[in-house]
Amino acid sequence: MTDPVDTRTCPALLIAAAASGQGKTTLTAGLARAARKLGQRVAVFKTGPDYLDPAILAAAANTPVEPLDLWMAGPDYCAQRLYEAAGEADLILVEGAMGLYDGMPSSADFAAAFGLPVALVLDCKGMAQTAGALAAGLSQARADLSFAGLVANGVGSQRHTDLIAEALPVDMPLLANLARDSAMALPHRHLGLVSPAEQGEAIEIALETTAERVLKSDLLTAARPVSFEARPAAVPGRWLARRRIGIARDAAFSFAYASNERLLEAMGATLEYFSPLTDRALPAVDALWLPGGYPELHAEQLAANTAMHEALHVFHAAGRPILAECGGMLYVQQTLTELDGRWHRMVGLIAGAGRMRDRGGCQGMQTAPLPEGDIRAHAHHRSATDHGAVPIAHGRRQRHSAPGEAIVRDRGLTATYLHLFFGSNPAAIAQLFGAEAMASAS
Template identity: 45%
Template sequence: MPTRSCPALLISAPASHSGKTTVTAALARYWTKQGKQVRVFKTGPDFLDPMLLERASGLPVHQLDLWMMGEDNCRRRLAEAAQEADLILIEGVMGLYDGHTSSADIARLFAIPLLLVIDGSAMAQTFGALVYGLAHYQPDLQVFGVVANRVNSAGHARYLQHSLPEGIHFCGYLPSNEAITLPERHLGLVQAAELSDLDARLDLAAEQLASHGALQLPPPCEFSDPISHKVWDEGLNGVTIAVARDAAFSFIYRDNLQTLQQMGAQLSFFSPLSDAALPEADALYLPGGYPELYLDALADNQTMLQSIRAHVRADKPTVAECGGMLYLLNGLTDQAGHRRELLGVLPGEALMEPHLGGLGVLSAPFPFGEVRGHTFHFSSSQIRAEATLEAAHPVHGKPEPIYQQGRLLASYVHWYLGEQPEACLAWFKPTCSDDVVA
């Protein structure tokens, strides 16, 4: 089996909010400025971190998730990246061992060394105990080194460094500094396009990590091609799909768009916020995002609302995910109690909540096969339509209903279509019959 060699690191931590994205972005920006081609991946279902990591590296960022994608697809992505990159960085999800399939599982399966990011702001020698525990909790993991985040001083950093177990490199530290902190809101990091000073933050983070650490490339890893070779069905030749993409609707996997294009579809991006109408299209894709933050602008764009209503009522294929589904409802009310009427093509109301309404990986059994994805939302909805299917967690958790009315398919689920050409055909091809859709 052919193999490709490339230095690689999987950046993980004990928990969320430790600084994984900041450190990954700092490393990507530093090595990119040294003339290296850095390919970055994001473990787990996430849309916001990849936006920032793309800005840091200057290259597209794809998912790397064993449960959603499968081992062969992950192996294919890594082998393709190793063919062109000087360095592969993979940002983990949550803590190292968290999740139905964890960052540790990926590191072990592909023999990728770990770079641990530890928030050292409120500890000294315990830093080393925490690193030791992460390194030894499960077997067959290689810890290359550790970066200390939110460090108070050079003296504090020395305490942390001297506490480390033998054989684990101290790869430097980032000081506590609001100028490099990436701001957050209820669904995670603020979108990259909304941060006017993002490049300055990334440059400063890279400079500070370089000045407080010994940055060196890790040893090369060997990445083998998958056993199976993907052959794409070009059954979407001649199909134009209008894809919503702006500040209100931006949560979509790159793999989904790539798969649709590989199957022959033409993608026509448009903005429900600022465009007057849908582009000419055979199908419509409304991904998730932040419709609640742009409620007035969406509601005031009456010509766009009329255009989308006409598309749906003509029974043309329409796929709506999470925020895209909220846009379809009669009305959406934000946390301040402000309600606006929206499309009204799916009967119901939604309310933004101060707490999570759904979280976790999900799958649903469609007639053509299982489709996987995830849910993550801070809203509740009362939809006056019968659910045709449910998407369920593989172990536990609240299922999410799936609604189908003619060629309209809507749910809270963010679907992963990178390995699902059958779903792409069933959901987006105009000639598919209703009994194939759901």
């Protein structure tokens, strides 16, 4: 006889779209803020790897927002986080990534895996009845999805709204029509949305405006009760007990998943934060993590803080562990060149020259085959780098045979464009940050 499955039930909704740029983040943020205004406790997630959208959603929900990915984190991890949220929230919102069926796994895969009803967002500027055909096609593409309805974004008038509503399938109600309004717009730059901290009052205006539109619609009633199953992960060993890890955190380095930090603490590490922009010395730590971010926007200030450069050289020369991801890797190389051709001297722990480019770049899932073990990861950058050092390995792309991102190692430093998901291999991460005597650790 099997043990009963431990489940929790909570109203939930996944917000998806036909493509990127349709208004998913704006709408999800507006939903979260509207729920808060009604006194509801809301938990918000984002499918796929992302640092920028979750920051907007967190500002709306006033609670941390975590990305969930079926490949990078695994279905059990995602299920457990949803289960935990169902025990704390009155409403669970999940923002999809790209178009509904884009990617492997896609937002549709995520919705199907956990039985989430889908609210479909469609930018209807320049179309009317065609919106009905698109909604019908998307809703009928898979039999294992349940649709709550359509949100028509960018409508121009009541007549425009009526034409859209009349063309929708009978099982695809019009949940809301959002008129064109610049006050709801969220500004973008390369890599994605501008962080809330940089938007000042504009972000609050956008969130409040969208929330008021949501409250006048049927959107909040579109969420349906969903049962989420508990799938607790094995408790990691205290492999990092008594180790202090310094994490770069400021306007130039902010792309760090909270789940990664939680795992380091669960393994016993004490976390210390510092700013390569303004601090002149490192905290007293045993290892460093330089995550990604926007060093290119602060290259001049990073270059001018030579005291931090010297501190990093001393730390590196001692052979202590350093993980430098994406923007962190650009920082520890020799130079970084902006789009206008101006170049800045970086720390110079390893040979290499980074440069920004106005198009192209790389994104997608890869596995980092480190000596410590395979770690799932992703890439997302608009820069290129000329490595002066021979890589120890290249990332393995999820669905392509071409070599992925280079991985460089020098003494205790590991540098790569890849953003690592620590939970995919806690033991390897512990070794990367200098864990000792793991075999005997509790």
